[in-house]
Amino acid sequence: MAKPISSPLHEKFPQKNTFHRALDLTIFFLLLSLLAYRLLSLKNNGFTWLLAFLCESWFTFIWILNVSTKWNPVSYKTYPERLLQCYRVDELPPVDMFVTTADPMLEPPIITVNTVLSLLAVDYPANKLSCYVSDDGASPLTFYALLEASKFAKLWVPFCKKYGIQTRAPFRYFSRELLPSHDNSTEFLQEYRKIMDEYEELRRRIEHATLKSISHELSTADFVAFSNIKKGSHPTIIKVILENKESRSDGLPHLVYVSREKDPKHPHHYKAGAMNVLTRVSGAMTNAPFMLNVDCDMYANNPQIFHHAMCLLLGSKNEQDCGFVQSPQCFYDGLKDDPFGNQLVVLYKYLGSGIAGLQGPTYIGTGCFHRRKVIYGLWPDGRMEIKGRSGKLTDERIQKTFGNSKEFTKTAARILSGLSGISHCPYDLLNRVEAAQEVATCSYEYGTSWGTKIGCLYGSTTEDVLTGMRIQARGWKSTDCRPDPPAFLGCAPSGGPAALTQQKRWATGLLEILFSKNSPFIAAFTAKLQFRQCLAYLWFISWALRSIPELCYLALPAYCIMAGSHFLPKVQEPAVLIPISLFVSYNFYTLFEYYGAGFSIRACWNNLRMGRITAVTAWLFGFFSVILKLLGLSETVFEVTKKDQSTTPGEGSDKDAGRFTFDGSLIFVPATTLLLVHLMALVTALLGLFDHVGIESRIGEIICSVWVVLCFSPFLKGLFGKGKYGIPTSSISKSVALALLFLACTTTVRK
Numbered sequence: 001m002a003k004p005i006s007s008p009l010h011e012k013f014p015q016k017n018t019f020h021r022a023l024d025l026t027i028f029f030l031l032l033s034l035l036a037y038r039l040l041s042l043k044n045n046g047f048t049w050l051l052a053f054l055c056e057s058w059f060t061f062i063w064i065l066n067v068s069t070k071w072n073p074v075s076y077k078t079y080p081e082r083l084l085q086c087y088r089v090d091e092l093p094p095v096d097m098f099v100t101t102a103d104p105m106l107e108p109p110i111i112t113v114n115t116v117l118s119l120l121a122v123d124y125p126a127n128k129l130s131c132y133v134s135d136d137g138a139s140p141l142t143f144y145a146l147l148e149a150s151k152f153a154k155l156w157v158p159f160c161k162k163y164g165i166q167t168r169a170p171f172r173y174f175s176r177e178l179l180p181s182h183d184n185s186t187e188f189l190q191e192y193r194k195i196m197d198e199y200e201e202l203r204r205r206i207e208h209a210t211l212k213s214i215s216h217e218l219s220t221a222d223f224v225a226f227s228n229i230k231k232g233s234h235p236t237i238i239k240v241i242l243e244n245k246e247s248r249s250d251g252l253p254h255l256v257y258v259s260r261e262k263d264p265k266h267p268h269h270y271k272a273g274a275m276n277v278l279t280r281v282s283g284a285m286t287n288a289p290f291m292l293n294v295d296c297d298m299y300a301n302n303p304q305i306f307h308h309a310m311c312l313l314l315g316s317k318n319e320q321d322c323g324f325v326q327s328p329q330c331f332y333d334g335l336k337d338d339p340f341g342n343q344l345v346v347l348y349k350y351l352g353s354g355i356a357g358l359q360g361p362t363y364i365g366t367g368c369f370h371r372r373k374v375i376y377g378l379w380p381d382g383r384m385e386i387k388g389r390s391g392k393l394t395d396e397r398i399q400k401t402f403g404n405s406k407e408f409t410k411t412a413a414r415i416l417s418g419l420s421g422i423s424h425c426p427y428d429l430l431n432r433v434e435a436a437q438e439v440a441t442c443s444y445e446y447g448t449s450w451g452t453k454i455g456c457l458y459g460s461t462t463e464d465v466l467t468g469m470r471i472q473a474r475g476w477k478s479t480d481c482r483p484d485p486p487a488f489l490g491c492a493p494s495g496g497p498a499a500l501t502q503q504k505r506w507a508t509g510l511l512e513i514l515f516s517k518n519s520p521f522i523a524a525f526t527a528k529l530q531f532r533q534c535l536a537y538l539w540f541i542s543w544a545l546r547s548i549p550e551l552c553y554l555a556l557p558a559y560c561i562m563a564g565s566h567f568l569p570k571v572q573e574p575a576v577l578i579p580i581s582l583f584v585s586y587n588f589y590t591l592f593e594y595y596g597a598g599f600s601i602r603a604c605w606n607n608l609r610m611g612r613i614t615a616v617t618a619w620l621f622g623f624f625s626v627i628l629k630l631l632g633l634s635e636t637v638f639e640v641t642k643k644d645q646s647t648t649p650g651e652g653s654d655k656d657a658g659r660f661t662f663d664g665s666l667i668f669v670p671a672t673t674l675l676l677v678h679l680m681a682l683v684t685a686l687l688g689l690f691d692h693v694g695i696e697s698r699i700g701e702i703i704c705s706v707w708v709v710l711c712f713s714p715f716l717k718g719l720f721g722k723g724k725y726g727i728p729t730s731s732i733s734k735s736v737a738l739a740l741l742f743l744a745c746t747t748t749v750r751k
């Protein structure tokens with residue numbers, strides 16, 4: 001038994017934010033004044049005034065959500081050194097670790113391998129850990145890479161533990177100059193060189209296999225399962241790659257490769273489906289009471305992360321306060337000044353800390369430790385959403401909910417009744433493969449509650465947010481975990497297409513949640529989702545909706561200039577001070593946040609700019625995808641993000657890395673059109689074409705128009721760029737056509 005806790009394993013600190021709150025409120029009152037002014041002068045002005053009023057009402061609503069979410073930020077401090085004063089090493093709970101990968105071309109196996117190696121090497125008793133890799137690509141290459149990596153792990157893991165290496169993903173460790181180590185002994189240096197050579201060899205072999213294909217290996221026994229299989233249509237493949245047979249705490253964790261059955265006739269639910277298979281397979285094999293999941297590119301960067309997480313999971317007085325532990329998504333090798341505005345640092349620093357002070361962070365699909373029983377649908381009071389009404393857990397009910405596998409439901413029953421894990425240890429993994437295979441088939445979930453009530457939930461391409469929200473709707477809270485150094489690091493997409501595709505998927509998935517029966521609105525009124533937590537969810541699940549007012553508002557200045565109307569007070573009116581103060585204070589606010597997070601003015605500008613670009617490209621398309629889905633015309637899909645970060649030391653210092661790139665996708669058309677429309681408007685204004693009033697009376701609109709052109713400057717460059725740096729001619733012609741249509745409409749209005 002654990003010793004009684006004398007000092008807490010973690011503490012929660014409210015963060016002081018008086019100045020931030022003052023700014024929040026200033027902007028809020030300015031917004032209200034603007035709305036009031038518009039309302040009072042509505043009848044003297046036309047359509048543009050009304051449109052501006054509607055857009056600004058929406059922005060004010062979003063601002064209220066923003067202020068409410070950021071109002072009470074908290075931070076957590078964990079004390080991992082106290083953990084081992086309370087628990088003996090053999091008392092620490094087991095953890096099943098999940099890594100998902102889907103496509104060896106978009107997600108090079110060397111990246112997955114590094115993530116796996118970093119997990120195998122964390123500071124935690126190895127006999128308490130099992131690592132499951134889900135490969136939705138059923139790729140022999142990924143399997144080959146893992147087999148090779150498991151051999152390297154036998155050197156790497158002891159090396160890391162012996163010398164207390166901090167960075168345990170080899171590609172990161174070796175990409176740095178050898179820091180003046182605490183240990184510069186010849187012994188260390190010798191081992192260092194040996195391991196570095198071995199890693200180089202591993203990398204070379206995987207790369208070679210990628211280039212040359214691995215036809216030779218395919219004939220060996222290990223690979224028979226992969227011969228003649230088609231992606232998207234194949235039986236389950238489960239392979240135990242490493243097994244810690246003697247259950248040694250200083251050995252290597254188990255490593256299991258899982259490729260679930262695929263059949264084009266059955267929906268596979270993308271990552272959510274993969275996660276549910278991993279949950280069941282691990283349940284049947286090792287059944288740890290805690291589960292960690294990471295994306296294939298998110299390696300464990302802090303070797304103590306399991307201790308930190310346990311401080312929160314085991315150290316809460318009340319389990320309900322910590323249903324899961326979530327670390328923010330952080331990225332390595334972030335490009336200078338964040339040109340694509342996707343490092344998310346500022347988002348986590350302010351909004352993330354704010355949510356942490358409400359019902360807790362939302363589940364973001366990676367870097368999350370779950371209690372298995374929470375994923376199994378348990379309520380904090382021990383109730384369960386079992387098929388056929390809640391009540392006593394009979395075997396029959398458990399089977400209806402969790403499926404027909406006797407082996408698996410036995411382990412699920414243990415978890416639900418509060419017994420931890422599997423009784424027999426050491427496990428005999430090979431004996432459990434058959435049971436695991438049964439629960440990884442396509443048809444296993446039919447008639448069960450997987451994906452609807454238990455596990456990762458289906459119906460959104462952001463299954464993570466949906467799942468986390470439903471957990472909180474049952475009354476669980478979650479906890480934010482930000483150790484130093486950051487717990488996990490991954491790669492953020494770069495270039496235009498990849499970054500926007502990711503944003504589009506997020507906006508789509510989030511809006512799917514808003515319009516589903518699992519909407520946080522409903523959960524706030526019928527279940528235990530706290531009201532302000534619901535507002536926090538609303539802030540980001542409405543991204544796609546925000547594209548409409550953003551697009552209208554961004555088009556307004558150009559429209560006004562060309563149609564000879566206006567949407568801003570005239571310069572001589574005192575009311576013009578309201579929009580001016582709003583503009584200044586909002587930009588100051590953003591600058592204040594970026595500066596506070598250690599960013600440059602340039603990074604702040606890049607983010608402001610990308611915010612506008614994303615809204616009228618990715619979010620707008622997200623909006624359309626959801627409309628098409630609601631109309632039953634098409635299904636939403638999970639497009640995997642390309643992980644193109646270099647894994648070879650010295651590479652990746654591409655000077656063009658921050659440049660915006662394009663492809664033939666329609667996603668670039670609205671933004672290009674918007675830019676063209678503004679260029680036309682500015683030309684009209686400057687040449688005084690069909691304009692009887694002077695430039696002065698329209699100066700506000702003109703300044704706004706210049707501002708929009710600046711925001712869309714990557715597209716301006718794209719008009720003239722070559723190759724991937726240029727907007728394809730086909731997209732430009734579509735945009736020109738749309739811009740001319742816009743011009744035609746505005747001039748008809750003038751007449």
Ligand SMILES: O=c1ccn([C@@H]2O[C@H](COP(=O)(O)OP(=O)(O)O[C@H]3O[C@H](CO)[C@@H](O)[C@H](O)[C@H]3O)[C@@H](O)[C@H]2O)c(=O)[nH]1
Pocket residue numbers: 099100101102103107134136269270271274294295296297364365366461462463464465502506509638639640641642
């Ligand atoms: O059919 C699929 C599709 C994806 N994945 C995996 O899902 C993970 C995330 O995919 P990625 O393309 O990297 O998406 P991101 O936008 O970077 O992911 C973020 O957003 C997703 C949706 O909200 C979450 O699931 C992720 O955890 C979160 O990191 C990767 O490990 C993929 O291999 C699968 O296993 N099967």
Ligand SMILES: [Mn+2]
Pocket residue numbers: 295297490491641
């Ligand atoms: Mn990713």
